[in-house]
Amino acid sequence: MGISVDTPEQTREYMLQKAGYTFTFLSDPKLETIGRYDLIHVKELASGKDISRPAEFLLDPSGTVRWRMVTENFFVIARPEQVLEAAKTLP
């Protein structure tokens, strides 16, 4: 699932209608979950707002993190093939 500060309405417009994605998007406009995962990017430069920094976590059915990517460079995020490779290790 994708998680961002966008509201459900914004998600419908940008991710479902314009980008055409079909997986689940969750809205965290108050940054409660993003904060609990320590991912808040305070006053991010391009937006001027508090938003989520990019990060990916793969959880097994018990909710334990099996793989993660918390990038050190905004332009380098998890590639689909990296996630698929990590998913092979799931029980």
Added chain:
Amino acid sequence: MKRLNWQIWAGFLLSLFAVLSYGFLFVRWPITREFPWANLILFAIAFVLLFFGLRRAFKPDKRIVAKIFSSLAAAFGVLLLAGLLFLIYVMGSWLPRSAAAPQVGQKAPAFTLTDSNDKTVTLAQLLTEPIDNKPPKGVLLIFYRGYW
């Protein structure tokens, strides 16, 4: 007869394209985003053009205005390259440290959020609710910047 120094103009415009194309084109694919080799090739061609343009402008018969203009154009091209590299390698790393983000082996913190159908979803649900009558093998959480 005064002829246009096309190499300077082409080099200048190409270096402008080399920097802008990262944002509107090459940032889309990991292979051209993570290392901007496509843009570096464009810059290399631009600098060859600027070099020949400069050489032409600095021939003895050329006017001082042409020398100044072509020098500025070449300097601007170099500045654009520096700007692109600054954006990717310096500004790109201006991220929070996220030292307390869940580590491999740790339990992911629980959450309750709203999906794009305005329905409330918990992490516990995502981990257990069957998909096509089969229990989920796992859950991938992708935190992204959003469009605010």
